[in-house]
Amino acid sequence: MEGNQSQITEFILVGFQLSKNMELLLFGIFSLLYVCNLLANGMILGLICFDPRLHSPMYFFLSHLAIIDISFPSSNLPTFLENLMLFNLTFGSIECLILLVMSYDRYVAICHPLQYTVIMNWRVCSILAIACWACGFALALVQVILLLRLPFCGPQKVNHFLCDIRSVLKLACGDIWINEMFLFADGVLILVGPLALVLVSYMHILWAILKIQSKEGRKKAFSTCSSHLCVVGFYFGLAMIVYMVPDNSQQEEHLKILFLFYTLFNPLLNPLVYSVRNAQVKAAFHRVLQKKRTV
Numbered sequence: 001m002e003g004n005q006s007q008i009t010e011f012i013l014v015g016f017q018l019s020k021n022m023e024l025l026l027f028g029i030f031s032l033l034y035v036c037n038l039l040a041n042g043m044i045l046g047l048i049c050f051d052p053r054l055h056s057p058m059y060f061f062l063s064h065l066a067i068i069d070i071s072f073p074s075s076n077l078p079t080f081l082e083n084l085m086l087f088n089l090t091f092g093s094i095e096c097l098i099l100l101v102m103s104y105d106r107y108v109a110i111c112h113p114l115q116y117t118v119i120m121n122w123r124v125c126s127i128l129a130i131a132c133w134a135c136g137f138a139l140a141l142v143q144v145i146l147l148l149r150l151p152f153c154g155p156q157k158v159n160h161f162l163c164d165i166r167s168v169l170k171l172a173c174g175d176i177w178i179n180e181m182f183l184f185a186d187g188v189l190i191l192v193g194p195l196a197l198v199l200v201s202y203m204h205i206l207w208a209i210l211k212i213q214s215k216e217g218r219k220k221a222f223s224t225c226s227s228h229l230c231v232v233g234f235y236f237g238l239a240m241i242v243y244m245v246p247d248n249s250q251q252e253e254h255l256k257i258l259f260l261f262y263t264l265f266n267p268l269l270n271p272l273v274y275s276v277r278n279a280q281v282k283a284a285f286h287r288v289l290q291k292k293r294t295v
Helices: 020-050 057-074 081-111 113-119 122-148 165-169 177-210 215-244 249-276 279-294
Strands: none
Touching: 020 057, 020 249, 020 279, 057 081, 057 122, 057 249, 081 113, 081 122, 081 165, 081 177, 081 215, 122 165, 122 177, 165 177, 177 215, 215 249
């Protein structure tokens, strides 16, 4: 039987099993979110690159986050399987690690302000950024290599709107326990571990904020850190639901919608919280507008 089975080299993405009107509505909503995401993160990236006042460790990592938030939704456009899945897993992993590094940057800035420039020098920032990109790419590459060794005999239909690794694994004919083991290990390494470290960092930050004598300073620091923590919680929470909750065929449509929010809405949320609410970024934006008016 196994000898007569032909290998499958192409997959059909099922997408959303919804009515035509609902599909058109979702297409309009998420197309608008995607365009807004490109504009918002592109604006943030441009301001950070061209304004010397934003050349600090915090905005250095924020520029990497903007690049990822532009690339991650764009990587979900259906192309061929290897590249699509590699980029999707890579950018998702890098974003988790960058959020962890940004929380560490805020921890040093608030808890050790006098040593901040010494600890977070440009050499350290560059090493941390390179490590995030290298680790994210390496972990994703391992997942794709393990997937490509598997035989696929049928069916061809992937019950998703992109080649999500968990959905594709369901179509494999061979034993997938190694893939599932590495996928779970990646979830612990990329999601559970960084989230725990982020929470520890913000616990120390909260304790340092409570020691601030100035009521206005305490309020400003708490407002900034609470909004950052909400973004981190939203991102990691959705990622854990999508990748670490056991499969349930009755909830596949709900998970696909969650995944769509995970890939489109969250990248748009990051510039709103990390940048638009930031006085320095708003000041840089106003300076750009004034330059255009004078020209």
